Amino acid sequence: MHPFGEITLGLAGLYISATLMVNLLVMMGHGKAKTAAPLNLFTGLLSILIALQAWLVLGSPMTAAQTMLFGVTYLWIGIGYWTEETDYRSFGFYCLFVTINALVFGAYTFASDMPILGVNWLFWAAAWFMFFVVMGLEKNDQFKNMLIVTWSATILLWVCSLGWLIGWFDFATFLTFP
Secondary structure, three states, X not given: OOHHHHHHHHHHHHXXXXXXXXXXXXXXXXXXXXXXXXXXXXXXXXXXXXXXHHHXXXXXXXXXXXXXXXXXXXXXXXXXXXXXXXXXXXXXXXXXXXXXXXXXXXXXXXXXXXXXXHHHHXXXXXXXXXXXXXHHOOOXXXXXXXXXXXXXHHHHHHHHHHHHHHOOOOOHHHHHOO
């Protein structure tokens, strides 16, 4: 497997999974948002740095765009948690934008014969859509559905991230995206 492919998919994915697990537990009332802020900020910065390297060093703007969707997400949440923000409607509308992009990236990865990555993108599209519904539209009656979808996406990414890091999955062609 291409070493940068491991970093892009495995390293970022591992921290994205960990951060979302912590965030979901906070949302479920098992912790305080401010204490989760440092992990969100770290994961957001790590994702942005990996995205910039993919774009500026390896010439892969698609990898950069995909990774930045996550990076901006966690920087936004980290800043919100740190400042003790309680209104996440604007973040919810950002999640709709990400949902649309995740669907496109999912279709692209299926068409590129990378079904595991395609499934990941579809799970993330569903998770971000649920964040749009709960946070953007303030449909709190959908909170449990959001938890089910997002926990599923998180566990899938966690397993895949470990697979990318230790060689279970070979996604070296991931960096051949335009």
